[in-house]
Structure formats: structure tokens, C-alpha cells
Amino acid sequence: MELSRRLYAVASLVTEGASVADVGTDHGYIPIYLMQQNIASKVIALDINGGPLERARMHIIGYNLKGQIETRLSDGLSAVKPGEVDTMIAAGMGGGLVIKILEDGREVVKSLKACILQPQSEVWRVRRYLLDHHMDIIDEDMVEEDGKYYPMMRVIHGESPRYTECEYIFGKRLLEKRNPVLEKFLHRELEIREGVFKELSHHVDSEGAKMRMTQIRRDMMIISRALGYYCIHPNL
Template identity: 55%
Template sequence: MELSKRLRAVAGLVTEGASVADIGTDHGYMPIYLITTGTARKAIASDINAGPLDRARIHIQESGMAGRIETRRSDGLKAIRPGEADTMIAAGMGGGLVIKILDDGKAVTGQMKELILQPQSEVKKVRGYLIGHGFSISEEDMVEEEGKYYPVMKAVHGTSSAYTDAELLYGKRLLQQRHPVLKEYLLREKRIKNDIAVRLDGSRSVRSRERKNEIEKELRLIEEALGCYR
């Protein structure tokens, strides 16, 4: 089974031999891929919605993996018992929802070895939540697919060193790696924000001045991040 580039990046952070709970599994492609490639030994494919879960069941049956992948309707981690899985995947959902799932499922994540997360928004808040709640971000990756950029992170239990605002926003591990895809993203964001700043120069409204200040702060963080590549 072929995964999208985004989902391959998620799968690439899963430790071999894992027992996986894929939260918000949608079509069930991720657990099927992890089992068929030998990365995971067993998996739970869960989703809050019946429709996607029905599709996942069909795909799992067709793949011949029904004996190794269990489907389960679940609101986040609520139908997952502590100790059932050592790895949680949450990919393709908003950062606020990722944080809610983690916050509501502390009893479950407390028994897990790793969290593989690919939030679609509010990535800074997700990183901040993790390092503020007993997790350390051990690995990160980033891919571009169809003009969109997707950061992925692996979190394990442990304490983290302090993060700067730029590291929270763009990823300490990605910056340490001088990740080429992150550099592409930073350069694109710099161009976009410089264009906005130029357009705002001609306006005297209070809101425009406030927005100009916000843009200038964002550009300073981008320059700080780009400094890691020099």
C-alpha cells in the first residue's frame, strides 16, 4: 500500500515492533501500512465517526490484516485502555484537537512509550503542551506535499531543555538538523510576510500598524530560525 508523502513521514517515526493506536484513522491506511511493512506488530484503528471506521474495516479486510488490526469507535483515547498500545498516532487533525486528546487521555498516554503527532495547525501550542506536560520531543521531520508543509514529531516521556519562541514555532530538532524542507518553508514565509509588510506601509489605520508590528515580530523569528542555516 502506498501512503501519501505526509503519512509516510508519520510512519517513518514509528519505532519498529510497536503496538499502535491510530487515533482518527480515517481510511485505516496507516495501520495497514505499518503492519504490512513489519513496523508494527499489532494495531488499533480508531475513529470517532462511524463512516470512516466502516471504510477502514473494509480496507483492513481487503488487506488480509483483520487478525492483527482491531477497529474501534472512540472519541480520542477514551476507548483505549492503559497498556493496550505503546505508540499513539494522531495525524491530520488540528493542533487544538491533538491537545484535547492528549489532555483527556493522560491515563493512557502515561503508559505509552511514544506519541507520533502531525498537527495541521497550532503546531507551536502542541510543542508547548508536550514540553509542559512531561514529554520531550525526540525526533522531528517535515515534508512538502502539493504546496503544503507538514511537520511531524515524536514525543517520549522525559524533561526538555528550554525552548525559544523560534524553536517552539519551527521545531528545535528541525533547526538542529538544518532540515532542508523547513528552510524552504522559512524562505517562503519570509517572502509572503515581506510582501504583506510592503502593502501595509501605505496604511495609517490603527489595525494596519498593529498588523505591521506583528509581521515584523514574525520576520524576526524567521530570521532567527534561518540563522541556524548559516
């Protein structure tokens, strides 16, 4: 099984021997890869929709993994019992949905050793939710695929260090590691905002333009703070 760059990065956050619930499995690619590579000891592929789950089931059969990967129709973690698995994956969905899955399935989440999360939006909201609920983001990665940027994280139970605003938005672990993909993303975001700011500066008579410029100026300041992590000499 050849995974996309995004899915490969997600799968790489799973530790060897883990028992895994893949929420929103879609085609079942991650469960298949985890079993093929002998990374997971057990995988349950979950999806709320019957169509994607059937596609996953057919792919599992096609890779001769029937009996090794179980498929379940499930709204989030609803079809998983506490203690059945020690790791969950929620990848390729909005941040609000990731939070809902964690909240609705909190009894299962309490029994997990780790959560592998790859929200497609509102990543800062996910980070804040996790830290507010005594979960620590111990590792993060970010990949670029087809011009889009995908952050992902490995989370365990425990108290986390304090976060600054830019660390909530862009990822404390990514910034600490000086992740090169994040650096590219930050430069792109700064360039976009500089262009919008310049365009708006031609319309300073508009109250709406002034308000927008104030917000963009603040955004640029936060991005610049994040880029400051990349200016620290590694030997200092």
C-alpha cells in the same frame, strides 16, 4: 499499500515492534502499512465516526489483514486501556484536538512509550503543551505535499531542553537538523510577510495598518532567527 508523503513520514517515526493505537485512522492506511511492512506488532485503528471506521475496516479486509488490525469506535483514546499499546499516532487533525486527545486520555498516555503527532495547526501550542507536561520531543520531520507543509514529531516521557521562541514555533529538532523542507517553508513565510509589509507601508496613516506592520515586523524577526540556524557552518 502506497502512502502519501505525509503519511509515510508519520509511519517512519514508528519504531519496529511497536504496538500502536492510530487515533482518527480515517481510511486505515497507516495501520495497513505498519502491518504490511512488519513494523508494528499490533495495531488498533480508532475513529470517532462510524463512516470512516467502516471504510478503514473494508480496506483492512481488502488487504487481507482482518484479524491483524482491530477497529474500534472511539473518542480519542477512550476505547483504549492503559498498557494495551505502547505507541499512539494522532495525525491530520488540528493542534487543539491533539492536545484534547492527550489531555482526555492522559491515563493511557502515561502508559505509552511514545506519541507520534502530526498536528495540522497550532503546532507551537502542541509543543508547549508537551514540554509543560514533561514530554520530550526527541525527533521531528517535515514534508511538503501538494504545496502544503506538514511538521510531525516523535515524543517520549521525560524532561526536555529549554526552547527559544522560534524553536517553539518552528521546531527545535527541525532547526537543529537544518531540515531542508523547513528552510523552504521559512523562506516562503518571510517572502509573504515582506510583501504584506510593503503593501501596508502605503497606508501608514491607518492605525490598524501600523499595528499590523508591528506584528509583521516581529514575525519577520522570528523567522530570520530561525533561518540563522541554516547559516552555521557544520564544521564549526
